[in-house]
Amino acid sequence: MARMHTRRRGSSGSDKPAADEPPEWSDVDSDKIEDRVVELAEQGYEPSQIGMKLRDEGVTGTPIPDVKLATGKKLTEILEENDAKSDIPEDLYNLMERAVRLREHIQQNQQDYQNKRALQNTESKVRRLVDYYRGDEIEPDFTYSYDVAVELIEE
Known part of the structure; x- marks a missing residue:
C-alpha cells in the first residue's frame, strides 16, 4: 500500500505473534x-x-x-x-503537536518551502483524523485550527 502524501510504498514491519494466552513466564495478576x-x-x-x-x-x-x-x-x-483517558486521542495529539512546531518554524524561516509542504501535509492529516474521531472521541463541533491546537497542547 502506498503512503498518503508520496507515491512510495512503506517498508513492511513485523507482525505480533499469534497467541491465545499469555506466556507461562508472565503470570502477573x-x-x-x-x-x-x-x-x-x-x-x-x-x-x-x-x-x-x-x-x-x-x-x-x-x-x-x-x-x-x-x-x-x-x-x-x-x-x-478508570477515568484516566486523555481528552484527545494520542495520534491526533501527536500530529497537532507536530503542526504547531512546524508553523512556529515557518514563522521564523519563511523561505523554507520544504517544511511549508510538510505543514500542509500534516494539517491535512489532522483534519482527516478530526473527521474520523468527531462525535466519538472528540466533540461533534470540534474544528482544527492553529489556535485551538496551541491551546490543547499547552494544557
Whole structure:
C-alpha cells in the first residue's frame, strides 16, 4: 500500500505473534497490571509509552508482553474504565503537536518551502483524523485550527 502524501510504498514491519494466552513466564495478576497502567497514566505517560514500559519493566519485575492477553482488555479500555483517558486521542495529539512546531518554524524561516509542504501535509492529516474521531472521541463541533491546537497542547 502506498503512503498518503508520496507515491512510495512503506517498508513492511513485523507482525505480533499469534497467541491465545499469555506466556507461562508472565503470570502477573490482571488487577496488578490494571493498577500499574492507571499509575503510569497518572504520571503522564501516553498509552503507547505505557505499553512499552510494561513490556520492558513490567509489574514487580515481571515483563508483560501483551496487556490484552494478560487482562482480557485493551490498554485504552482499562484507562477508560478508570477515568484516566486523555481528552484527545494520542495520534491526533501527536500530529497537532507536530503542526504547531512546524508553523512556529515557518514563522521564523519563511523561505523554507520544504517544511511549508510538510505543514500542509500534516494539517491535512489532522483534519482527516478530526473527521474520523468527531462525535466519538472528540466533540461533534470540534474544528482544527492553529489556535485551538496551541491551546490543547499547552494544557
